[in-house]
């Protein structure tokens with residue numbers, strides 16, 4: 237191969253080309269396929285109808301997460317408690333049938349390792365640097381935090397990967413988002429990615445794979461990097477990527493599906509070689525000064541509607557683009573907000589700490605550190621913590637975090653997607669406001685009529701205490 | 713998939729512009745576990761009108777739908793294609809389609825035919841009384857009245873539809889290339905080729 241300098245994305249891509257077609261599209265090999273209950277039933281059905289098998293069940297892992305209730309699921313005798321929504325139950329049962337039928341490993345609701353698929357993959361060492369990873373879910377971008385090329389796919393593509401372990405793809409353009417400098421106190425990975433989303437807009441990444449670089453990104457923990465990459469899709473990007481480094485290797489080492497022995501050393505050597513070469517060209521570069529990033533919060537119904545917590549709700553006239561003005565008008569009405577209102581004056585009734593963006597142990601530690609010895613405000617009627625996996629839950633309990641949360645008036649739940657999208661019973665009531673650590677503030681996302689403000693775990697905790705959106709830095 | 717060479721019969725003269733996938737199949741139908749049966753939810757809100765075309769005896773089971781500009785815009789749900797298939801629709805003719813819809817339609821063996829608005833207007837008129845015919849090989853739409861409209865289609869899609877090759881089937885035919893890759897990867901990156 238010629239020694240043209242290449243980006244991280246190009247190196248992973250090149251290593252996975254099965255065949256290059258005349259029109260430039262490539263058949264790309266998929267190393268890891270995560271399957272959940274919502275987007276897989278029709279793919280399995282199609283295989284069954286065509287009499288096809290799963291090519292590499294050993295590279296596939298099934299985990300239910302979207303529909304599972306986060307209240308107790310089994311009774312004292314270990315029997316499953318009935319799930320009220322018949323269609324949720326049906327999707328869960330379909331996965332439990334399909335996985336064994338096609339020889340796929342299933343981490344089920346009674347297993348300690350069960351959780352949100354994007355939390356489970358890295359936690360199990362199933363997701364690895366340099367791997368191609370897909371899942372029928374847009375937030376598959378998360379795994380890019382490990383330096384994996386990971387992206388969401390549709391149901392026909394799920395079927396295609398199950399049957400062939402490949403996808404026919406056109407190469408994306410590359411964008412570097414470089415964040416240089418030191419993050420200020422109280423500024424977390426979530427604030428970084430919310431800020432980036434505000435700079436890029438919800439469509440600024442369309443057609444690109446975004447590589448996050450710079451000293452501020454390097455300084456993030458792996459959990460923080462997963463948080464950043466998780467929201468790449470909220471700028472419209474196909475995938476997010478962060479080059480693997482010593483922190484990544486230390487995170488991966490010893491996990492159940494991680495390489496070991498001599499494979500480990502070879503893997504690390506290869507992972508090190510993946511970093512973007514000096515002189516490699518990105519199609520676009522965006523520079524961000526870490527000093528400009530403060531705790532951030534969304535005011536509207538798109539993840540790009542980001543303002544600093546110290547700011548005010550914008551007016552439609554603040555936007556140059558007439559279609560954005562119109563969208564802002566609709567958002568303000570839906571959100572029940574008035575232009576010029578101070579963010580820290582906005583009262584909330586609900587707090588959700590969870591989702592594949594912010595439900596790992598560090599996130600829970602950050603929220604618990606704020607809540608320790610405090611109690612939520614009385615106007616906050618519903619506050620829940622939903623750990624990203626059973627292992628996170630277990631770890632948090634070992635550290636006593638669950639007791640801090642419950643003493644503060646939070647409910648401590650079983651792992652799953654929960655109020656991130658309300659496919660299960662966890663929903664924000666119509667017209668009520670929620671400070672949420674999730675990734676989407678779309679109309680009705682957390683339940684019909686729900687009003688979502690996306691925030692970091694520390695901001696969510698501070699807001700629970702204040703009963704209003706709060707600046708974590710102003711807390712005593 | 714069934715090879716698709718010709719689609720002929722009555723065509724539903726729907727003609728509406730900017731029909732989004734929410735109209736084609738509302739969100740509440742997304743919790744199903746099969747591709748079948750979605751025909752019941754297809755165009756649900758429009759079918760509340762007892763005079764709707766989809767349920768009129770004249771058009772029930774019609775294999776062709778004629779629509780307006782930008783058909784299938786909005787959410788990327790593949791359920792829209794499944795719902796049309798379940799209604800019995802094998803081809804949609806419109807002045808333009810959303811990219812994602814037309815890709816989803818193709819993946820499910822539905823032919824999307826792009827024709828200029830004046831041709832659509834003429835076909836809408838014919839469809840009210842007579843059948844029309846689409847010949848994929850010839851890339852033409854004809855009526856019993858000597859009308860003949862030529863349409864363009866991507867060569868790869870045409871080939872797949874004509875031979876009944878679904879993308880999965882097509883890639884499966886590249887099995888030896890995939891196996892070769894797997895052998896090479898197992899040697900070069902053994903930790904990716906397996907999960908411990």
Ligand code: SF4
Pocket residue numbers: 301302352353354373375591592593652653654656657674675
């Ligand atoms: S937590 Fe939310 S964003 Fe993440 S996979 Fe579940 S529903 Fe999707």
